[in-house]
Amino acid sequence: MKKYHQIADAIRSQIREGVLPIGSKLPAETAIAEDHNTSVPTVRQAMGVLRAEGLIESRQGIGTFVRETRRFERRSRHRYGGARARTGLLNNTFRHDIISAGPEPAPERIAEAMGIPTGTDVIVRRRDLYDERNELQEIGASYLPADFAAGTYLAEPKVVPKALFRCVEELTGKRYAYAVDHWISRPAAVEEAEAFGLPLGAYVVHIVHTATDDDGDVLEVSESIWPADRLAFIDEYEIPSEAQPGALKSDI
Incomplete structure (x- = not known):
C-alpha cells in the first residue's frame, strides 16, 4: 500500500473513532508528515483522498477541518x-x-x-x-x-x-x-x-x-x-x- 493511502487510512480511522470529531481542525501538514516519517507532498496526496470522500474540507487561510457528513x-x-x-x-x-x-x-x-x-x-x-x-x-x-x-x-x-x-x-x-x-x-x-x-x-x-x-x-x-x-x-x-x-x- 502506498504511503499516502496509509496516512489517509489512519486519519479516516481517527475520524470514525471520534478521535478527530466533526468540526475539529487537523494538525498542520508538516506535523502529519513528521508523525508518519514522510514528506509534505505525500501528506497532501492523502488529504486529496479524504477531500474526495467528503470527510474533510479546507478553509482558506484557516486550515483543514473534519467535515459534517450529513446525508x-x-x-x-x-x-x-x-x-x-x-x-x-x-x-x-x-x-x-x-x-x-x-x-x-x-x-x-x-x-x-x-x-x-x-x-x-x-x-x-x-x-x-x-x-x-x-x-x-x-x-x-x-x-x-x-x-x-x-x-x-x-x-x-x-x-x-x-x-x-x-x-x-x-x-x-x-x-x-x-x-x-x-x-x-x-x-x-x-x-x-x-x-x-x-x-x-x-x-x-x-x-x-x-x-x-x-x-x-x-x-x-x-x-x-x-x-x-x-x-x-x-x-x-x-x-x-x-x-x-x-x-x-x-x-x-
Whole structure:
C-alpha cells in the first residue's frame, strides 16, 4: 500500500473513532508528515483522498477541518403523496432560486425521455436549491412540453405557488400517474464541482425523472444533480409472494 493511502487510512480511522470529531481542525501538514516519517507532498496526496470522500474540507487561510457528513434522504415513492396533502413545493426543505425559465431546444437525453425529436423547443425551468446554511445542495431543471406550458406562468423565472406537478395538472386537466427514475453516478463536471465546492474527481448523482399521465403522455421530465456524499436513497416496497413472469429483469 502506498504511503499516502496509509496516512489517509489512519486519519479516516481517527475520524470514525471520534478521535478527530466533526468540526475539529487537523494538525498542520508538516506535523502529519513528521508523525508518519514522510514528506509534505505525500501528506497532501492523502488529504486529496479524504477531500474526495467528503470527510474533510479546507478553509482558506484557516486550515483543514473534519467535515459534517450529513446525508439528505430521498423517498421517491412517497414524494407526490406527501405533496398532495400539503401546500407548498414538492421539495419544501430547501430554498429555491429559479435561475431561468423559458423555451430551449431539448437535449438528446431529454428528447428521448419525452419521445420528441432532439432540438424540439420545450419550456425549461432551471433551479438551484440551498439549505438553511445557504449551501448549494441541488442543481435541477424541469422540462415541460411547450404545447401547454408556453405562454403561461411556468415560462416565467419565478417560484411557482405550489408543487410544479400540481400546477401542470391544473393547466392540462391531466393527472400525474406514473414515474420512472434513472439514477446515474458520474464524476462532477468542472462547473458542477465549482458550484458545489467539490474537489475535481468527486462524484455526483444525476437523476432523470420522467412523469406521465394515465395515457402515457409525458407531462414533465426533470433532472436533479446532487453531490454523491450528501444523499441517501430510501426505497420501500412490498415483496411479491408469487412469481411474476412478466417482471423486468434487474442486472444487479
